[in-house]
Amino acid sequence: MGAGTVSASDGAAAVTGGAFRFPQADADLSSSRTGSADYRGTVRFSAHHGQLDLRLSNPRVEISSSTRATLVVDVRSTSLDGTTTNDTSVDFASLALGSAKVTATNGAVTWAGAPATLTSAGAEAFSGFYEAGDALDPVTFTVGADAANDGSGSASGSAGGSTGGSSTDSGGSSDDDLSAATLSSSQVSPGDDVTISGAGFGASERGIVAEVRSTPQVLETGITADANGRAAATVTIPADLPAGEHTLLLIGADHTVSAPITVVASATSAGAGVGTADVPACTASSVSGATLAWGIKSSFRAYVTGPIAGGSVSTSGATSSGDAYRWAGGSGKFNTDRTQGYASWSGTVQFSGHDGLLDLKISNPRVRVTSASSANLVVDVASSDMSGVKSSASGVVFATLSLAGNGGVSGSTASWTNAPATLTAAGAAAFAGFYAAGDALDPVSFSLPLGGDVACDAGTGSLASTGSDLTAAWFALLLVLAGTGLVVVRRRSAARV
Ligand code: HEM
Numbered sequence: 339m340g341a342g343t344v345s346a347s348d349g350a351a352a353v354t355g356g357a358f359r360f361p362q363a364d365a366d367l368s369s370s371r372t373g374s375a376d377y378r379g380t381v382r383f384s385a386h387h388g389q390l391d392l393r394l395s396n397p398r399v400e401i402s403s404s405t406r407a408t409l410v411v412d413v414r415s416t417s418l419d420g421t422t423t424n425d426t427s428v429d430f431a432s433l434a435l436g437s438a439k440v441t442a443t444n445g446a447v448t449w450a451g452a453p454a455t456l457t458s459a460g461a462e463a464f465s466g467f468y469e470a471g472d473a474l475d476p477v478t479f480t481v482g483a484d485a486a487n488d489g490s491g492s493a494s495g496s497a498g499g500s501t502g503g504s505s506t507d508s509g510g511s512s513d514d515d516l517s518a519a520t521l522s523s524s525q526v527s528p529g530d531d532v533t534i535s536g537a538g539f540g541a542s543e544r545g546i547v548a549e550v551r552s553t554p555q556v557l558e559t560g561i562t563a564d565a566n567g568r569a570a571a572t573v574t575i576p577a578d579l580p581a582g583e584h585t586l587l588l589i590g591a592d593h594t595v596s597a598p599i600t601v602v603a604s605a606t607s608a609g610a611g612v613g614t615a616d617v618p619a620c621t622a623s624s625v626s627g628a629t630l631a632w633g634i635k636s637s638f639r640a641y642v643t644g645p646i647a648g649g650s651v652s653t654s655g656a657t658s659s660g661d662a663y664r665w666a667g668g669s670g671k672f673n674t675d676r677t678q679g680y681a682s683w684s685g686t687v688q689f690s691g692h693d694g695l696l697d698l699k700i701s702n703p704r705v706r707v708t709s710a711s712s713a714n715l716v717v718d719v720a721s722s723d724m725s726g727v728k729s730s731a732s733g734v735v736f737a738t739l740s741l742a743g744n745g746g747v748s749g750s751t752a753s754w755t756n757a758p759a760t761l762t763a764a765g766a767a768a769f770a771g772f773y774a775a776g777d778a779l780d781p782v783s784f785s786l787p788l789g790g791d792v793a794c795d796a797g798t799g800s801l802a803s804t805g806s807d808l809t810a811a812w813f814a815l816l817l818v819l820a821g822t823g824l825v826v827v828r829r830r831s832a833a834r835v
Contacts, residue, residue, distance in 0.1 A: 350379025649691025
């Protein structure tokens with residue numbers, strides 16, 4: 339059996355309910371409740387004899403406003419292809435503080451249940467199997483000046499914090515939270531209807547959209563607010579929305595409300611019995627000899643080889659023909675029942691221009707099909723910015739692909755032709771600020787020849803009952819993440835600060 343393990347160390351500890359608790363090491367909170375707090379400890383997920391190994395250490399919460407914070411962690415991650423990265427201070431998740439319950443006691447402030455969304459940098463730690471924007475479990479954290487009169491004489495009287503002891507804070511209930519949505523039910527099954535409502539939109543604002551995330555799916559468009567800026571919509575939870583924590587949102591022109599929602603599998607089986615033997619068997623097909631054709635972005639190709647950049651494009655392990663670069667010999671797995679799977683290729687396209695200042699390499703594309711309508715394109719990127727600063731990253735979720743109507747499984751091939759591609763924020767970083775998230779890239783075509791049966795894994799959308807080690811490993815990892823709330827507690831920091 340290759341089931342994985344999860345361990346907590348260096349001060350972190352597992353607590354009931356599948357959460358982890360990290361003691362506070364240091365904190366600096368201003369009177370307006372912005373600032374940061376450092377916590378200490380490591381949680382390690384490892385499986386498949388170390389082939390999958392992810393360590394999250396020393397979380398820090400950086401609070402930038404009453405509604406926003408960033409969860410920063412040190413990440414050491416070994417991905418499926420065996421590469422290990424070690425990054426400190428990764429902006430791992432954004433926290434929607436507007437939806438957290440805020441309480442204040444004796445100068446220590448607790449935010450409970452802040453919805454957390456994976457950032458693109460955080461997604462990299464998961465080898466592209468999660469996307470930026472995916473919902474993580476909510477985060478609870480406490481930032482505290484010490485209860486007792488704080489020894490304010492003691493030291494570097496951390497700026498605004500000095501008021502900490504004096505005002506016994508009236509509890510944070512005063513701000514009417516405009517970013518929280520109200521749901522008719524916070525626990526639903528696929529196919530259920532749920533009503534979401536919220537305030538703070540423009541008076542009679544039109545065109546509000548209801549969306550569910552992790553992977554964003556629009557549920558309803560054209561919602562109109564009333565004269566007081568309140569909007570509501572009754573939406574149906576998509577039948578294929580996986581069980582777990584999600585977020586429902588109403589998105590207006592410049593205001594969004596959201597609320598966490600738990601999706602539970604409909605009556606059938608499984609339910610809480612995740613560890614039991616009645617997980618349905620699942621087989622996928624092996625993929626080999628896969629091909630990929632993608633021109634990246636035609637205007638960029640023209641710019642690089644044109645008079646402004648005066649540069650050139652070269653390939654290695656990929657070829658250039660017509661308007662596209664082509665990769666062949668890709669391999670992976672594909673589950674035709676679920677239209678989920680993945681393939682990866684090796685080979686690089688390199689753009690150079692401005693006498694070498696522009697130097698962008700896009701390598702080793704992977705396509706991950708997540709449903710009949712969407713996929714993402716993951717690549718390794720090396721680039722340099724306008725000041726010549728070079729950076730590189732592997733496993734960047736570079737583009738999202740829209741598959742609907744552009745192909746599917748036919749006979750023994752899964753293929754899509756000219757699937758529209760949209761740049762992600764992580765992908766945009768490679769272009770020195772000249773493109774933005776959401777910009778259209780050249781469409782992507784790929785063909786995955788399907789071979790013999792292989793065990794499913796997380797990337798093929800289901801979990802085998804018997805499974806390979808790898809399957810079991812992913813199973814363990816996903817399970818744990820699904821149950822992982824990060825609980826951060828305050829510990830009196832004695833004579834520190
Ligand atoms: C000496 C440094 C650079 C200069 C003077 C420069 C200049 C320009 C100019 C004038 C344009 C506008 C082209 C047009 O509208 O047709 C442009 C576009 C662009 N540049 Fe640069 N650039 C430089 C470096 C870079 C670097 C390092 C990158 C990194 C990849 C980059 C990426 C881009 C992109 C993506 C566009 C948009 C192309 C398009 O789709 O139209 N540039 N640049």
